Amino acid sequence: MKVLVKYSLKELEDYVESLGEKKFRAHQLFSWIYSKSAVDFDVMSDINKDFREKLKNDAKILDTKIKKKQVSSDGTIKYLIEFQDGNCAETVLMRFDNRSNLSACVSSQIGCYMGCDFCATAKRGFVRNLEPYEILSQILTIQQDTSLKITNVVFMGQGEPLNNFDNVCQAIKIINKYLNIGIRRITLSTCGIVPKIIELSNMELVPTLAVSLHCAQSNIRKTIMPVENKYNLDELKKSLIYYCEKSGKRVTLEYVLIGSLTDTKEMALKLCEYISDLKCNINLIPYNPIGVDKYKKPNKKDVMIFKYLLESQGKKVTVRLERGADIDAACGQLAGRI
Ligand code: SAH
Secondary structure (H helix, E strand, O other), X not given: OEEHHHOXXXXXXXXXXXXXXXXXXXXXXXXXXXXXXXXXXHHOOOOOHHHHHHHHHHEEOOOOEEEEEEEOOOOOEEEEEEOOOOOEEEEEEEEOOOOOOEEEEOOOEEEOOOOOOOOHXXXXXXXXXXXXXXXXXXXXXXXXXXXXXXXXXXXXXXXXHHHHHHHHHHHHHHHHHOOOOOHHHEEEEEOOOHHHHHHHHOOOOOOEEEEEOOOOOHHHHHHHOOHHHHOOHHHHHHHHHHHHHHHOOOEEEEEXXXXXXXXXXXXXXXXXXXXXXXXXXXXXXXXOOOOOOOOOOOOHHHHHHHHXXXXXXXXXXXXXXXXOHHHOOOOOOOOOOO
């Protein structure tokens, strides 16, 4: 069976011609797959029945399966998606009552090899990169399942997207062009792979960048994020300044507040110093427990003090709403488990 989401428009044209049909049928198919999120060939009303039958016998749209679906009390939906080789990764649909956005949080790898000590994905180890079509399939699966149109995509699921650079960039191009999602509405989150941040900044299509900073003091950052040993905070900052200059955008800094470790007043002041010359917004993420807990959640008062200290530097600070924690869909809780 052919899998149509693997094909570019050109390849799809060749394919429909090989079935004895005119090229323009490929455009119709493409529009059904990407714009209308068709679940199967039967709904493709402008394609004649004979050709639909041929397609049914020879091809399918996606080759992924929803292995498990969980709906949180806050409306977040977590899908465990199974790929052709039996590996699974999560995709999360987040909706916010007060906004019309529908964000898909997609995985870029099965597992991850960056080893951040507080993250469930890291505990799973690294299995493999996802192909561009496997990234797209996650978004199409949500659209098919909910009949809703995704408006924003965030690469914040399993994996380090900059360690799967080519496939992620290829997926971004298609998301932008065929799913018609503006490049500002596509956000890539990285733990700070410096050379790849530079490479990304030089691309034609530069997504919004989020960086998992989590600590602005090198010796402590090293204990929770091994990437600090390779690309330290100073180098990281240079690459972020470059990103801002090249793209004209602000960078988002994600900062996990771990109780009594990264949430202290001293750490807030370190962060203020680090960001004083950076065009950035700050997104504070209260630590989500991942089972084996040597780290703890911050208390509400410390979160508010931390936020206040940053705001007094004139920075825009948001505290990330905890989405889907009751179904283990919150940040850092994705590990491909059933
Ligand atoms: N590898 C990329 C993409 C993952 S995004 C990156 O590091 O940015 C997932 C976000 O959730 C990251 O900011 C990650 O650091 C954060 N995270 C991981 N574990 C967490 C936890 N237990 N609680 C809160 N946030 C966590």
